[in-house]
Amino acid sequence: xNRQGESHMLRNIHNFFRLxxxxxxxxxxxxxxxxxxxxxxxxxxNDGATKQAILAFVGSATTEGGxxxxxxxxxxxxxxxxxxxxxxxPIYFQIAFALDRIKVLAVQHPEWKNxxxxxxxxxxDGKAAAANGPEGLLQVLATAHTGMTTEQFNTVVKxxxxxxxxxxxxxYREMVYQPQLELIRYLRAKGFKVFxxxxxxxxxxxxFAETLYxxxxxxxxxxxxxxxxxxxxxxxxxxxxxxxVEVLNDGPGKVENINRFIGRRPVxxxxxxxxxxxxxxxxxxxxxxxxxxxxxxTDAVREWAYDRASPVGRLDTALDxxxxxxxxxxxxxxxxxxxxxxxx
Amino acid sequence: xNRQGESHMLRNIHNFFRLxxxxxxxxxxxxxxxxxxxxxxxxxxNDGATKQAILAFVGSATTEGGxxxxxxxxxxxxxxxxxxxxxxxPIYFQIAFALDRIKVLAVQHPEWKNxxxxxxxxxxDGKAAAANGPEGLLQVLATAHTGMTTEQFNTVVKxxxxxxxxxxxxxYREMVYQPQLELIRYLRAKGFKVFxxxxxxxxxxxxFAETLYxxxxxxxxxxxxxxxxxxxxxxxxxxxxxxxVEVLNDGPGKVENINRFIGRRPVxxxxxxxxxxxxxxxxxxxxxxxxxxxxxxTDAVREWAYDRASPVGRLDTALDxxxxxxxxxxxxxxxxxxxxxxxx
Numbered sequence: 004x005n006r007q008g009e010s011h012m013l014r015n016i017h018n019f020f021r022l023x024x025x026x027x028x029x030x031x032x033x034x035x036x037x038x039x040x041x042x043x044x045x046x047x048x049n050d051g052a053t054k055q056a057i058l059a060f061v062g063s064a065t066t067e068g069g070x071x072x073x074x075x076x077x078x079x080x081x082x083x084x085x086x087x088x089x090x091x092x093p094i095y096f097q098i099a100f101a102l103d104r105i106k107v108l109a110v111q112h113p114e115w116k117n118x119x120x121x122x123x124x125x126x127x128d129g130k131a132a133a134a135n136g137p138e139g140l141l142q143v144l145a146t147a148h149t150g151m152t153t154e155q156f157n158t159v160v161k162x163x164x165x166x167x168x169x170x171x172x173x174x175y176r177e178m179v180y181q182p183q184l185e186l187i188r189y190l191r192a193k194g195f196k197v198f199x200x201x202x203x204x205x206x207x208x209x210x211f212a213e214t215l216y217x218x219x220x221x222x223x224x225x226x227x228x229x230x231x232x233x234x235x236x237x238x239x240x241x242x243x244x245x246x247x248v249e250v251l252n253d254g255p256g257k258v259e260n261i262n263r264f265i266g267r268r269p270v271x272x273x274x275x276x277x278x279x280x281x282x283x284x285x286x287x288x289x290x291x292x293x294x295x296x297x298x299x300x301t302d303a304v305r306e307w308a309y310d311r312a313s314p315v316g317r318l319d320t321a322l323d324x325x326x327x328x329x330x331x332x333x334x335x336x337x338x339x340x341x342x343x344x345x346x347x
Numbered sequence: 348x349n350r351q352g353e354s355h356m357l358r359n360i361h362n363f364f365r366l367x368x369x370x371x372x373x374x375x376x377x378x379x380x381x382x383x384x385x386x387x388x389x390x391x392x393n394d395g396a397t398k399q400a401i402l403a404f405v406g407s408a409t410t411e412g413g414x415x416x417x418x419x420x421x422x423x424x425x426x427x428x429x430x431x432x433x434x435x436x437p438i439y440f441q442i443a444f445a446l447d448r449i450k451v452l453a454v455q456h457p458e459w460k461n462x463x464x465x466x467x468x469x470x471x472d473g474k475a476a477a478a479n480g481p482e483g484l485l486q487v488l489a490t491a492h493t494g495m496t497t498e499q500f501n502t503v504v505k506x507x508x509x510x511x512x513x514x515x516x517x518x519y520r521e522m523v524y525q526p527q528l529e530l531i532r533y534l535r536a537k538g539f540k541v542f543x544x545x546x547x548x549x550x551x552x553x554x555f556a557e558t559l560y561x562x563x564x565x566x567x568x569x570x571x572x573x574x575x576x577x578x579x580x581x582x583x584x585x586x587x588x589x590x591x592v593e594v595l596n597d598g599p600g601k602v603e604n605i606n607r608f609i610g611r612r613p614v615x616x617x618x619x620x621x622x623x624x625x626x627x628x629x630x631x632x633x634x635x636x637x638x639x640x641x642x643x644x645t646d647a648v649r650e651w652a653y654d655r656a657s658p659v660g661r662l663d664t665a666l667d668x669x670x671x672x673x674x675x676x677x678x679x680x681x682x683x684x685x686x687x688x689x690x691x
Contacts, residue, residue, distance in 0.1 A: 079565070153606055181397075219420055221540070221566075227607055229602070242606055259575070262497055263571055263594075267564060288584050
């Protein structure tokens with residue numbers, strides 16, 4: 004090649020790259036999902052049958068022309084929250100939130116010093132607090148969750164999640180499961196719409212679901228009490244939170260609420276307790292491609308090991324059904340390389 | 348320029364276009380929305396202040412860096428259905444559906460020939476049917492909407508919407524408003540998530556919302572009765588529709604349900620009756636950019652003219668409030684070039 008030919012080639016190469024950069028520049032805003040996915044989309048999952056089953060399912064569900072292809076608008080994935088997306092021991096984190104809230108509100112309630120179950124909570128006496136039975140707990144939950152507007156409550160939850168610490172020393176927001184964050188990101192990149200379907204309070208979860216999981220409020224389904232519409236003397240409307248429970252999102256209620264809120268049957272359901280059994284049955288009964296998954300807490304070292312006997316997140320009949328129906332069971336100890344994200 | 352220079356330039360131009368085509372080819376799957384929008388996104392809206400107000404609002408809400416910019420995840424638009432997205436005269440179309448359903452079910456109920464209000468409905472005697480009062484109507488609605496699974500009901504609605512005709516001769520599905528189809532498409536192209544928030548039954552609307560408006564089931568909020576989860580003797584679970592009304596999505600209930608289902612305040616709300624008043628108040632009370640819109644039925648020739656005195660879609664107090672608060676009022680007669688789409 005002569006000098007001129009060489010310079011010509013170099014110019015063409017230069018042009019090629021300039022235009023390729025232009026092409027990528029044009030395409031970039033539309034490619035964020037596709038771009039953000041690493042070569043191994045699930046690096047915190049150990050290689051093995053479980054990870055392979057998930058990758059194979061998502062791969063076949065998104066392969067156009069294949070027998071298991073699921074059109075993008077039908078790619079609904081539902082995840083339980085407590086014990087599925089973040090930890091739930093030794094007590095559901097929303098109860099920890101309520102107990103913390105009582106301590107904040109106590110400043111305005113000097114009478115609580117002599118009034119159960121508040122007295123026991125303020126003195127940190129768990130046994131005495133529990134002695135008031137479920138009614139006592141419900142009263143505490145109502146006190147922590149009502150008597151304010153929906154916007155005030157949202158601020159309270161956001162403030163709590165920013166700083167509140169688990170007895171183990173981690174921030175609650177650092178007790179989300181790293182492998183599940185990767186799975187959610189992977190599913191979203193593959194066109195799935197990911198919903199939380201949890202027994203937890205919907206407004207509590209919305210206070211952190213977007214920041215922690217990237218799940219927008221309109222894709223969070225939970226239990227809820229009624230709100231009441233008011234217009235203030237200044238003409239500004241607000242919604243007051245009441246203690247009248249209207250939606251109890253657990254067990255068969257999860258299926259009824261999936262129908263009410265989503266109106267489509269999920270193709271992927273991920274739970275960890277008997278309260279998720281019907282949601283998994285419902286997903287498993289789909290005619291087309293689907294995947295029902297249970298997380299089994301088997302890791303007493305890095306997290307907790309519990310199932311049939313646990314008062315929190317009991318996994319008993321659903322575990323039997325998973326075996327009988329060949330649902331995918333994730334063994335935390337052997338299937339997860341990492342449990343929690345690195346501390347911030 | 349010499350021969351060689353010319354051929355070189357031509358080659359460069361050739362390369363440029365080849366790469367531009369490559370760039371567009373890469374970008375194309377991610378650009379469908381941006382590509383599909385015509386020069387005038389609202390061709391069925393007459394040029395004038397109303398159309399300009401809508402275009403100006405959407406323009407400013409989607410202009411990054413501007414004072415009225417709304418981040419994409421907050422672009423929630425809510426539309427009432429009856430009288431806002433499709434017609435509602437002389438009776439709500441869901442009631443027409445229920446009456447048609449009674450005629451189908453009558454084959455299995457010979458006793459209805461002598462039993463009101465069924466007898467009157469089967470004989471087409473509206474006055475006699477109405478004589479049974481609201482209780483009679485509720486009974487008819489319950490009969491038409493219950494006693495089957497959610498999947499069976501979905502099939503029934505889809506069959507009905509495919510063929511059922513309005514007394515005026517059009518198919519009901521051809522009585523959607525062409526200008527609103529354009530507005531929904533425009534909003535979606537601009538990154539808005541469009542929800543229906545209607546007093547109509549949620550499962551009824553989901554039978555056609557995706558086909559008629561392109562609104563997926565998970566973005567339809569309506570009234571609903573409870574469903575009950577069952578597992579059949581074959582082990583297959585199903586949801587039975589019951590007549591226990593659980594969500595009544597009208598008036599202040601629309602705001603409460605926007606909070607419960609979406610968990611974000613809309614930036615655009617579009618209604619047509621007093622039942623939409625609180626939804627518009629709620630949207631209008633947002634601190635950031637927002638638009639509250641009422642459709643005023645003023646066109647007795649192409650559609651219907653009605654407001655304060657109409658038993659269906661009454662628009663009275665909301666019309667006063669719109670004037671006082673400067674909500675945008677769409678005058679169907681003067682603002683819409685076309686009302687219904689071309690017949691198929």
